Amino acid sequence: MTRLAQGQPRPGRGANLPKIGALNPKALWSGLVSGEGGAGDRMVPRTGATAMLVLLTSGAMAFLAVFALALTFATGRLADRWAEGLARTMTIRITAPQDVADAEARRVLDILAQTPGVAEARTVSQEEMQELLLPWFGPDMPVDALPIPRLVELTLDGGGPDVDNLELRLEGEVPDAVLDDHTRWREPLVTAATRLRSLGWMSLGLIAVTAAGMISLAAQASLAANGGVIRVLRLIGARDLTIAGAFVRRFTRRAALGALGGALLGMLAIAALPDMDQAGTFLTGLGFTGASWLWPLLIPVFAAGIAFLATRRAAIRRLREIP
């Protein structure tokens, strides 16, 4: 008999609803900088609890995000460095008595000169060896007395030599020589670093999703608590975006402020990590260098964007239920 559900609020007509998904940078900016207390903002009463919740949540999330970002950067650098070194060099180790070793080293150099994919090959001198070993044995160790293997260092060209072929040839002609293909031990490291980097990005994504969820919940609580206010505003002819704007501005500003605080604290904590360059291990590599310090400063901007979208979505959903 009747075409529309009776006694129902006027249903929202999809075509006329504002687009929710689009992030309007102008609106976002005005949400960030317009001072609180304008007539438009006073339409919605202040609520201490949700304000604190948004501030603290976005602060904590930003703090975590700084570390996830640092991890991502550090592992990225590590993976690049290892992958690069991996691609460029190999060593051949000759374990033989002193007098034989010299002749064998020359023979290895001859073979390498005929091997395609090897740009350069050189014997590592006795002095260099001593230097390499110094950190391990101390200066007083008579290196000459040790059965130290002779090392030949290869700089590779293009894709490098055919490792299997080269190994076969060395085995046949210089049995004391062993090809040390760095790939064997570096590859898992590169894989681990790459994987850690993806985990870092994933953590950043999860942090963003969690922040969006928390801010959504806080916005929904605030919208529910202010149902009466919204109805009055609707009745006197406020557009949905005008009402939503009052909530969006507030939540955007709080999220940005909280995230700025959290990000700055995180950056301070990372800057305060001890610096041990020469050790160059993974842990001390966890930090930002040069311009990459600017990246964590993007976190508050990102948080503002998340709060803007989450609150607007929640507000417009809620408003659709009010005729």
Added chain:
Amino acid sequence: MAGQPLIEMQDVAFGYRGGGTLLGGMELALQPGSFHFLTGPSGSGKTTFLKLLTGELTPSTGRITAFGRDLAELGRDGIAALRRRMGVVHQDPQFLDHLPLVENIALPLTVARQPVDVPALKGLMAWVGLTGHAKTLPPALSGGERQRAALARAVILSPDLVLADEPTGNLDEEMSMRLMQLLVELNRSGKTVLLATHDLNLIRALKPMVAARVLRIAGGRVQLAGADL
């Protein structure tokens, strides 16, 4: 009577969910500048009727046009714009309880992003006799004060149409007459007025002052009453 009606209803019917048809076969044409009473016993559907005009309720069948636009074709922003062109005094007016009265009365300006003309706002507060209550929070107002405040809020955007739902429900006789006087003044200044009331004495008292027509809801129908009131 020439010109396009401000509000038109064509064969409109409405019923609340779970109930039968409350109002049916409604025809209406409000000419610009006219003054109408809407009367009928309590529970006959006066408030429902007004809510159909403001888009708070959607008719089950039929067509409602306001200012030449079909309500069913207006989106949410269209409905909002429509409400800024009609001032409504609800039977139980609601305010933003955290804002002082003067800000509540100026709220339609805020919502419409229009500047506040302070002398005009003061004049309006004086017009409804609430000058002394500018800073009062709405919960601290009496029923009659709320209704006068609602009238001030309803007219601050200079709407073409004023809808008032039992605006004298909480007022004594003297204050009722004063408020009616205000509505008559609005009508004389060219505004179209539709006033819902079940108080026939009020209608009788007002008749000499204004060329009003009486719409009566009876048996789920809206009829133009004769001069027999």
